Amino acid sequence: MNAADRDQLLADVEAFCQEIRPIEELRYAEHEFNDQVVPLARKHRILGMLTPPELGGRGSDAVTYLRALARTGREGTGVRTFFSGHISIGSYPILTWGTAEQKQRYLPAAAAGDKIMAFGLTEPDAGSNPLEMTTTWERKGDRYVLNGVKYLISNGGIADAIIVFGYPKETPAGKPRRISAFILDTKQPGFVCETLTAKMGMPSANTAMFEMRDAEVPLTNMLGEEGDGFRVAMGTLVAGRLSVAAGCLGVIEDCLEETINYAKERQQHGKAIAKHQLVQEHIAHIEMDRVMSDAIVMKAAAAKDASTNAPTDKELARKADLLAAQAKLYASNASWDAADRAVQVFGGRGWSTLYRPGRHLMDTRVCRIYEGTDEILRLKIAAAVLGKEYEAFK
Numbered sequence: 001m002n003a004a005d006r007d008q009l010l011a012d013v014e015a016f017c018q019e020i021r022p023i024e025e026l027r028y029a030e031h032e033f034n035d036q037v038v039p040l041a042r043k044h045r046i047l048g049m050l051t052p053p054e055l056g057g058r059g060s061d062a063v064t065y066l067r068a069l070a071r072t073g074r075e076g077t078g079v080r081t082f083f084s085g086h087i088s089i090g091s092y093p094i095l096t097w098g099t100a101e102q103k104q105r106y107l108p109a110a111a112a113g114d115k116i117m118a119f120g121l122t123e124p125d126a127g128s129n130p131l132e133m134t135t136t137w138e139r140k141g142d143r144y145v146l147n148g149v150k151y152l153i154s155n156g157g158i159a160d161a162i163i164v165f166g167y168p169k170e171t172p173a174g175k176p177r178r179i180s181a182f183i184l185d186t187k188q189p190g191f192v193c194e195t196l197t198a199k200m201g202m203p204s205a206n207t208a209m210f211e212m213r214d215a216e217v218p219l220t221n222m223l224g225e226e227g228d229g230f231r232v233a234m235g236t237l238v239a240g241r242l243s244v245a246a247g248c249l250g251v252i253e254d255c256l257e258e259t260i261n262y263a264k265e266r267q268q269h270g271k272a273i274a275k276h277q278l279v280q281e282h283i284a285h286i287e288m289d290r291v292m293s294d295a296i297v298m299k300a301a302a303a304k305d306a307s308t309n310a311p312t313d314k315e316l317a318r319k320a321d322l323l324a325a326q327a328k329l330y331a332s333n334a335s336w337d338a339a340d341r342a343v344q345v346f347g348g349r350g351w352s353t354l355y356r357p358g359r360h361l362m363d364t365r366v367c368r369i370y371e372g373t374d375e376i377l378r379l380k381i382a383a384a385v386l387g388k389e390y391e392a393f394k
Helices: 003-030 037-043 062-073 077-097 100-112 229-265 277-309 314-350 356-368 374-386
Strands: 117-120 136-140 143-154 161-168 180-185 191-195 207-218
Touching (some): 003 062, 077 100, 077 117, 077 143, 180 207, 180 229, 229 277, 229 314, 229 356, 277 314, 314 356, 314 374
Parallel strands (some): 117 161
Antiparallel strands (some): 191 207
């Protein structure tokens, strides 16, 4: 991606963010789904940021894309989560493992906003260990038939196509039982979806659970080869973790700006609270959250670009995977700290969703759970330091 295209993409993201902010403020206050994210993203051509131009997208590198996601993160974790679901873990698996026909069928439509994408891995009893999923598939003639339930799926209730995973219903004796991946079109009998509204945050974003009741998938919609599903899922989670980390960087940036502005305006004890030393301590901490998160997120983005440019280099892939985990772990915790400190500086007003820090505090908490919990990422990082033979889970 050349400099001019990079600057134009970031300018388009900025224009989108300025338009979406007043709408997001209202939808959040009303606890309603923000139905203007997709139309405005379509208007500014930012629904296919990673998709190559020949498939209707912008052809962004990882560094530029994560800068763009950080900017959307300032508008709220719910806004950024939509883009993560649609691009980072929805379109990305097709871009990376899809056939030429699958790419032509889904990616131009996704880039144009004609198809919304999602990623369906988590189940009610299969979260940190996806190998415990119970979704099954079986081949019947010219199609696969899927049965199972997926839970807490971002964009799940608005998606036209979802990347889903399941085990074969029956496995021949002596053959290992492995997960496969599929592209599931949702506008069909057998797909039953329920929007989840009892959430601690992100009320303006769509989160859903859905059931597949003999849902049919054409043979051409298996993603990768039979048994490749776990590899597809784990590879996609690298992109997903990077997107969460970038969004958390944006949360920190917004908390810092909001806190600085408020501290300069708010008067207590005869002077602006920005002059109080303990308020300055909070601001200094938020600034350090920003500096450190920016450094590790951009380092991880550069590693992802290097790995993408040399897809057969296993060492670059390993490095990108580890840095994505480190960036997600650090930035998600830093965003929680930054939002908590911003709320403290705002005082009583911080404890209100009418102000941005309070919304960030509620929303960013989930970033320490989805795409890899704090605990799982710490185990992953520790195993990388200790050696593979010390992995807690195999």
